[in-house]
Amino acid sequence: MAALLELNDVSARYGQVTALDGISLTVGEGEIVALLGANGAGKTTTLRAVSGTVRRSGEITLGGRRLGRTSPEAVARSGVAHVPEGRGIFAELTVWENLRMGAYMVRRPDFRIVLEYFPWLETRRAQQAGTLSGGEQQMLALARAFLGRPRLLMLDEPSLGLAPLVTREVFRVVSDLNRKEGIAVLVVEQNASIALTAAARAYVLETGRVAIAGTADDLKSNDAVRSAYLGY
Amino acid sequence: MQQFFQQLVAGCADGAIFGSLALALVLIYKATEVINFAQGEMAMFTTYICWALITHHGFSYWPAFFLTIVIAFVGGVALQRTVIRPLERASVLTVVMATIALLVILNGLAAWIWSPQLQFFPSPFPTSSWVIAGVHISKQDAGTVGVTLACVLVLWLFFRFTKLGLAMRAGALNPNAARLLGVRTSWLLALGWGFAAALGSVSGMMVAPTVFLTPNMMQAVLIYAFAAAVLGGLESPVGAVVGGLALGVMLDMLGTYVHPVTSELRLPVALGILLVVLLVKPAGIFGRVVVRRV
Numbered sequence: 125m126a127a128l129l130e131l132n133d134v135s136a137r138y139g140q141v142t143a144l145d146g147i148s149l150t151v152g153e154g155e156i157v158a159l160l161g162a163n164g165a166g167k168t169t170t171l172r173a174v175s176g177t178v179r180r181s182g183e184i185t186l187g188g189r190r191l192g193r194t195s196p197e198a199v200a201r202s203g204v205a206h207v208p209e210g211r212g213i214f215a216e217l218t219v220w221e222n223l224r225m226g227a228y229m230v231r232r233p234d235f236r237i238v239l240e241y242f243p244w245l246e247t248r249r250a251q252q253a254g255t256l257s258g259g260e261q262q263m264l265a266l267a268r269a270f271l272g273r274p275r276l277l278m279l280d281e282p283s284l285g286l287a288p289l290v291t292r293e294v295f296r297v298v299s300d301l302n303r304k305e306g307i308a309v310l311v312v313e314q315n316a317s318i319a320l321t322a323a324a325r326a327y328v329l330e331t332g333r334v335a336i337a338g339t340a341d342d343l344k345s346n347d348a349v350r351s352a353y354l355g356y
Numbered sequence: 357m358q359q360f361f362q363q364l365v366a367g368c369a370d371g372a373i374f375g376s377l378a379l380a381l382v383l384i385y386k387a388t389e390v391i392n393f394a395q396g397e398m399a400m401f402t403t404y405i406c407w408a409l410i411t412h413h414g415f416s417y418w419p420a421f422f423l424t425i426v427i428a429f430v431g432g433v434a435l436q437r438t439v440i441r442p443l444e445r446a447s448v449l450t451v452v453m454a455t456i457a458l459l460v461i462l463n464g465l466a467a468w469i470w471s472p473q474l475q476f477f478p479s480p481f482p483t484s485s486w487v488i489a490g491v492h493i494s495k496q497d498a499g500t501v502g503v504t505l506a507c508v509l510v511l512w513l514f515f516r517f518t519k520l521g522l523a524m525r526a527g528a529l530n531p532n533a534a535r536l537l538g539v540r541t542s543w544l545l546a547l548g549w550g551f552a553a554a555l556g557s558v559s560g561m562m563v564a565p566t567v568f569l570t571p572n573m574m575q576a577v578l579i580y581a582f583a584a585a586v587l588g589g590l591e592s593p594v595g596a597v598v599g600g601l602a603l604g605v606m607l608d609m610l611g612t613y614v615h616p617v618t619s620e621l622r623l624p625v626a627l628g629i630l631l632v633v634l635l636v637k638p639a640g641i642f643g644r645v646v647v648r649r650v
Contacts, residue, residue, distance in 0.1 A: 175536060200538035212533030214526050224519065225526050229538035272537060 127185075128153045128308045129174065129276055134182035135332075136166075136173050143169040144180065145332035151276065156302050156309040158319035158340070160353055161329035167312040168209060170329070171278045174310075175199050175206040187275065201229055205274035209281060211265040215254025219245060219264060222253050226268030233271055241297060242267045259290035263297065270301060277301070279311040283318065291315065295322045316353035320344050328353070361491040363608045369497035370580075371604020372504040376559040377574075377581035378588065378596035379508060380552040385590050387528040387548045390440075390451045394458035396578030398435075398553050399560030400571060401462045402428040404470050406561055407477055407569055417480045421561060425554045432553025436546040444542070466571040477564035500562045507558050508597055511551060515593075524548060576623055580604075583630040589643020599641065603629065 129151040136144040144166045151157045159167045172178040176191070176199045184191045186202055200206070214222050223245070227233030239246050242263055248256070253264060262282055269277055279298065283291040299322050301307050313319035320326060320340040328336040328349060336349060343349045377395060384392045392398075406424035409415040415423070439458065443451050481499035485492045515521035527534040527541040528548075534541055559581075560574060567573050584603045588595025603626060610617040610625060617625060633640060 177532065177536070196532075196535040197538050197540050200536055206536045208533070208536060212530060212536060214529050214533065216529055217522075217526060221522055221526075224522055225534070225537050225539075228519065228523055268537070 126153050127151070128155075128187055129310065130183075130185045131170070131174070132183040132185075134170075134173050134180055134184060136169050136178050136180040138169075138178075143178075143332055144173060146182070147173075147329070147332070147334055149327050149334060149337070151308050151310050154302065154306045154308055155325065156299070156311065156323045158316075158323035158326040159310065159312045159329060160316050160319065160326055160343075160349075161335075162352075164331075165329040166332040167329055168280055169332075171206060171208075171280055171310065171312060174278060175204060177206075177208075200272065203273075203275035204278065205269035205272050205276070206278045207265045207269050207280060207282070209284070211261050213253045213256075213261050213265055213268075215252070217253055218249065219251050219253050219256070220249035222264055222268055223249075223271060226271035229272055235271070238267050238271055241270070241300065258285050259287070259294065262286065262290075262294050266294070266297060266301070270305075270307070274307060276308045276310065279309065281312055281314060283313060283315045291318060295319075298322060316349070320354075358490050358492075359612065362493070363612045364605060365491075365493050365497050365501075367605030367608030368601055369494075369500040369604070370608065371584075371601035372501045373559045373563045373577065373600070374580040374584040374603055375597040375600020376504040376508060376555050376562075377577060378584035378600045379511070379593055380556040380559070381581055381585050382588075382590060382593050382596040383548050383552045383555070385585075386593070387524070387545055388451070389448055390455065391582075392552065393452065393455040393578075394435075394462060395455075395552065395556050396574035396581070397459045397462035397466075398428070398432065399556035399577075400574040401466050402431065402553070402557035403477070403560035403564050403569060403573075404466055406557070407475060407564075408470070410478060417478060421480070424557050424561065428557035429550040429554040432550040433546045435553070436549035440549065441542065441546070463571050470571075472571055475569040477561075477569040479565035496565070504558060504562060505597075507555060511555065512593075520544075520547070579623060580607075580626050583626040583633075585640075586630050586633050587640055589640025592640065592642035595640055595642030 127150040131147055131149050134144055134147045147166065147170055159170060161167050169178055173180040174184055176194050176196045186204065191199060214225065223235065223238065245267060253261065256264060282294050286294065295318055298309060302309050311319060311323065320343055323340050325339050326343050327334050336343065336346065377399065380395050381392060384390060402424050405427055406420050409420040409423060410417065439454055440451060443454055479496055481496045483496060485494040515525060523534065523539050524544045524547065527539055527544045531541045563577055564573065580603060584600035585596050587603060588599025607622050607625060611619065611622065
């Protein structure tokens with residue numbers, strides 16, 4: 125599988141604190157990859173390093189092209205959709221306005237296909253986005269990201285604060301978008317069991333380094349991963 | 357009763373000027389939480405440009421008016437790019453200090469270029485008035501209200517219905533999320549400065565025929581605009597316009613019906629209103645109290 129995203133020895137720090145200490149990982153075209161690890165392991169920072177929202181060193185390439193010291197908007201324009209922690213919904217704007225923002229970079233946005241994946245959005249278009257439930261906001265964030273026609277979708281803890289059933293629904297849609305639209309996904313999750321079900325491969329981060337890497341099946345049967353993240 | 361309605365119209369004319377400058381302040385405040393103290397002097401400076409176009413370059417009023425709006429827009433964008441943008445990562449206080457420096461610089465520059473002498477500034481409206489049911493409505497006042505509200509309307513349509521306007525609103529609400537969607541927020545801020553400068557230039561050109569053109573002519577107007585913006589809620593564009601109209605009418609009514617309130621007391625009364633709003637309802641009429649999670 126050709127690599128879409130490649131991180132080579134990437135480091136990042138917040139002031140004196142080192143958050144990433146030489147991370148290398150790849151996400152293939154059309155692949156779902158999970159990033160697991162405890163709080164503070166560097167999962168979120170890895171996504172932020174890619175999207176240009178944190179200063180980093182090391183090399184990152186997207187589709188073979190190097191992402192230099194670029195701004196977040198430039199990374200977004202090169203085909204990376206980053207749904208950040210807290211989802212980044214414009215709470216004061218309507219659902220429809222949020223979707224239009226998702227299509228900001230696209231000349232002829234296809235709202236129809238988005239509504240096929242998220243049909244309920246149609247009836248809520250005039251609703252203020254901040255009044256949606258947590259699960260609906262996560263779905264709106266996904267729909268909005270999808271509208272930008274990304275090659276790579278990065279999700280930061282999509283299950284955070286959601287009921288198990290809603291989480292499963294979110295991951296079902298993510299898998300759908302991956303399978304039918306060929307969008308590669310890099311997902312950060314605390315909920316390792318659901319992430320390993322959706323993902324083909326995963327990386328476990330510890331204190332800013334890759335501790336374990338492998339296919340989802342390998343990791344599910346790895347004793348250290350099982351006791352630390354799956355809880356059985 | 358006739359006097360009441362006449363004062364109402366006159367108050368609206370004052371208020372429309374306060375309101376449009378207040379809206380210019382709110383545009384910048386909403387996006388960056390910076391109060392632009394130079395807003396009034398930017399308006400004064402561009403009004404001088406309009407005056408120079410008319411008196412020295414042979415323009416007639418309306419072409420000069422629209423050309424000035426364009427010049428103000430370009431100037432606002434340029435100021436943001438050259439002075440404000442390098443301070444992107446500085447504290448709000450630093451940027452506010454920079455706008456105060458701009459205030460002084462523009463004021464001095466205007467006096468140096470055009471002399472501090474009082475100049476007559478033409479009005480596009482006749483000095484006559486309409487008489488409707490015994491109420492004299494000055495065409496000057498009606499025109500001022502019409503022009504400023506038309507500008508506000510154009511701006512509202514832009515923010516409400518265009519993709520760029522939507523992106524500017526989104527960028528003001530959550531700049532980080534907007535950038536992740538590919539929005540070049542830094543340029544949108546410059547655009548915001550352009551709109552604020554253009555709107556300010558309209559208020560300057562509308563107020564100049566009555567107060568005469570001097571480098572200091574906008575200083576009192578800026579204070580009224582502050583009061584209007586605070587009254588309406590600093591975060592609310594609608595509030596700025598309504599606050600301006602309310603303040604204009606209120607000051608005219610007080611001047612007419614409450615004898616001790618002479619013209620010397622107009623400014624203190626406006627500042628009194630500002631203080632009372634800050635003490636009693638800091639969010640203003642249309643502002644929302646922002647609850648931040650800690």
